Amino acid sequence: MKKTLAFAAVALAVLAAASVPTASAEAVVGQAAPAFTLTDSHGKSHSLAGLAGKVVVLEWWNPECPFVGKHYTSGNMQKLQKEWTAKGVVWLTVSSSAPGKQGFVDGAKADALMKEKGGASTAVLLDHDGKAGKAYGAKTTPHMFVIDAKGRVVYAGGIDDRPSTDVADVATAKNHVSAALAEVLAGRPVSVASSAPYGCGVKYAD
């Protein structure tokens, strides 16, 4: 009975929503990346427009999510950050956890956590109102986007092909972000331009 009522309530909400056309702002492979301006953990502003000419990685992050934990505990994420920023890529770690939600961080907390883990991204951007996350259609932590020097989305999806929380899977996974970056920097088209993102849901405000 409870389930039937819940089903009915959802269906009604869906019908109500259906009459209002919703513009879907989402990062779509091959199209211009959605614009954003966000403040980093040190209070510095970063906008996508200001990064024209650079290859940019966006990494959605929630330090308390076990999927994120898999990639930081194994050292995988930090290794990628070090490797690609050394090659001139701008790597932006984005926190869209809303205040009061799991993984919410202020600048000081973000810095402390990244220092503890040896994080090496260019900056940690604070997206407390979830505006940038929703503009990109960021669904999970991690959810990864690669933007080329012309500002186009060239990769959107999971960090690799092993959806799990198992640290042991990192060693045998095919890393989609590394593959996409290698191709972009070599001036080649990205062969796997999207995959299913996997992880915890981004903890947006309700």
Add this chain to the structure above:
Amino acid sequence: MSPVRSVLASILAFLGATGALAQPARHVKASLLAEADAVVPGQPLTVGIRLEMDEGWHTYWRNPGDSGLPTRARWELPGGFSAGEIRWPYPMRFRTGPLVSYGYEGDVLLPVEIRVPASIGAPEVRIAARVDWLECQEACLPGRADLSLTLPVRATAAAGPHAALFAEARRRLPAKDPGWQVTAQPAPPALRLLVRAPRGAALREAWFYPAAPRVLDHAKPQPLLREGATHRLDLPLDPNGAAPDRLAGVLVVETASGTLALDVDAPLSRGPALPPKKQETKP
């Protein structure tokens, strides 16, 4: 930190993490059950992974939707035995902010068929599985359990003590129903599902759950419209998805006679979805 200490720290962190992942789950109780009370040589045996979830917690369907992970099993079986895939009862939707995921709450039994060899050289059989799942309320925790059951080998079997749970799980399994005509057409940026119910029955509600990720946008509405004897359900595509040539999944419909879960695997036809009605055919 010196390189040696750094390596040691990484190893310790790694051990700590795997240790944490191997801990029993806190909000889901997992068990392995058999439908029958014995194993009969040469006859398939249905077992089930039962997940009993605390109030407010859920686990995931084969396609978890916007986030999450499907429950998985790795089987440990005697020689000659083999396990089929999990058969998934139809799921429900969980909305969190702008995201929608697919899964189960309360109590679910995931049936699995075990193939049994024609001859068994032992008086009893042990069936074991390592089951991994993700349990989420708002936050998520990985769950794992090593489950097993032992059954006697006999010439005939009767219903086991959990047969009623299996009957309930079977009622929730999506089924093909020749009385329902379901076709799919591309209609960018959506897929259009055309549904004709038997005897012109009206659909009160309908939701299509795609079997795989990267086909539909899970969070968008699926508007249901009636066009004569046909119902139309518009399914918004995932803008970063792979262009599908078939639409596979489960259509859950509500009619006056209750809830029905239809197993759908429709090619994406580009022609007319349904044969023209007789009265429209001019001589």
